Amino acid sequence: MSVPFIAALQQSAIAPVGPQAGRIAFLFWSFLILLTCVFLLTIGFTLWALSRHHRGIEQEPLERTHRPSAATDARMTRAIGAATVVTVLILFGLLIASVVTGEQLAGLRYASNAMAVEITGNQWWWEIRYLSDNTRRILRTANELHIPVGRPVMIRGTSHDVIHSFWAPNLHGKRDLIPSRITTEWIEADQPGQYRGQCAEFCGLQHAHMALWVIAEPQEKFDAWFEAQLQPAAPPEDAHLQAGEQAFLSSSCVLCHTIRGTDAAGQVAPDLTHLASRLTIAAGTLPNNKGNLGGWIADPQTIKPGNHMATVALKSEDVQPLLDYLESLH
């Protein structure tokens, strides 16, 4: 398979990887196949009726008294009656199929081994918080949702500004994230992989650049990731990285961003404690590497016009240490 084709399957409702999306896809295919048959039959009969040999109406006008024979009349009544019954049965069948699908989609919530993640929409990024009864095990991260394979996950959605919509089509349908309200959605991934999600409710200038990656991995791998993410950032060892940390702490960055283990504790922008462990920067806009990060910090308004990342005038000698420091935050 070619690379674009695989990429397309990473964000596709017809390539389901979980029970929820699977049911939706099943419903979609049932509707599509059944209704395609109905459509073809209807069009076929219409064309057949049009092409039948019959009296040329214009040449020989029908007599006022013309009536079909009793046999033809009875046959027509039977045919139309049967077609009506079949139509009603098909519609009822589809109704039942869609209600049953809805019921099944809601059924995942009764699982006992479920976990809860809070997703908060922001212009234009996703804040992700793994909830826990133990406050020390609440994890805050951004734009990348890791989930264990085969385990139901409750997405508890809300928003800080305008209405957004969480949509990872390989896993489930859309769910709106509404300011000062909580919406929920249950997802489960049955195959490990990386699936792309996208904001599905127009939310402003950078709506199109508001993506996130859902990374489904086996439970042990997920646990390892989770424990690593819970750790604060390791203090930088050499002087170069220390200079980078200092550049971060002594500029505007700290007003919005958090790096756990340092004084930076801003809450209004993505948590950067383990920035280098993420696939992308700027909410799925660019692959995460030093060059892109440099461009993003130097001039965020060119990469994502209108976004809320401040344009910070850094000293030129601070740039390289800062980038190396941020890329060391694994």
Next chain:
Amino acid sequence: MRVLAALACVIALTGCQRERRDLRPAPPQAAIYGDAAREGTLQPGGVLPARAVAYPASQNALAISEGQRLFAWYNCTGCHSHGGGGIGPPLIKEHWIYGGEPENIFETLVKGRPNGMPTWGGRIPEYQMWQIVAYIRSMNHLEPQSASPARADSLEPSPTIQNKRAGVTR
């Protein structure tokens, strides 16, 4: 003819200060504004005319709404509430301790003030400071109503202040 007139109106709108969206900020020039800020009128050798400060965020709808967002983001609300004051003084008022001109408010942000106002210089980029200044002024109806947020978080200034301002400013 009517179509032409309507077209002319639409084209005229694009020249409107309110609609301008400068997403890329102007380079910082804090030193210029520092001289302009005055806290008193006493000056040796006769009073020099005040330097007019054309601050970039003035009369601009985007800048004022950005200022509104930043006012909450940087937790100005923590002390000043939405302009009514709390731990810190109110920001909707006539008499400013350190001067109420844009350059004075700018300087207050940059330098901080005794008894609790933090020094924001070096933390908040300069263009954002001006956006916050513009928002604080819009709370006091000192920015054009057409550019101010339609749904402000701030309180309304008292009618006396409003009436006075209406005579003085517009």
